[in-house]
Amino acid sequence: MNNARTRLPTLARTLDALYDAVPAGSRLLFDFDAMELAAHPQALAMMGPAFHVREPAGFAPLLGRWTPTAEGIVPVARWRPDGPPEDVPDAFWGGVAVRQPGPSLTGPRRRRGTSPRSAWRRRRGRGRRWWRRPPRR
Incomplete structure (x- = not known):
């Protein structure tokens, strides 16, 4: 358990x-194995020593700034079932979390034509291709 x-x-x-790496409105789909899986030692043995289980209530703080959808963190078998949910142990949980709109990662957008290169082009003449001028006579 120390490893976990x-x-x-x-x-x-x-x-x-x-x-921080994804744009606002992105969705994170997650699932994890709950403590109910501990009642099935054969399943735990198949997973290996690095495998660990979590309490569903303990997973929400790990999401940090991600906001779970209205459905929350629920047993996977009961998440949007087609018909009545199957009667299986609630060993697998999951959900969807959303990155809320917030400040841009790249800072405020500049208005078009306000970069230093645009200013240089304006000094040369707007719309003129100064590097393709006809030769002087």
Whole structure:
């Protein structure tokens, strides 16, 4: 279990870095295995020693700035089922989180024509192709 505790800050940092890397309105789909899976030792044995399970209530803080949708974090078998949900253990949970609109990562947009290169072009004459001038006579 120590190994799982050391990975939680890493997961939170990774999700935070991902939040900074994507545009506003992006969606993050996630799933994880809950403590109910511990009741099935054969499944845990197949996963290997690096595998660990989480409590659903403990996953929400790991999302950080990501905002879960209105459906929240729910058992995967009950998320938007076609018909009545199957009667299976709630061992697999998941959800969707959204990156909310916020300040741009690249800063404010400049108005067109306000870059230093645009100013240089204006000094040379707007719309004229000064490098293709006809030869002087």
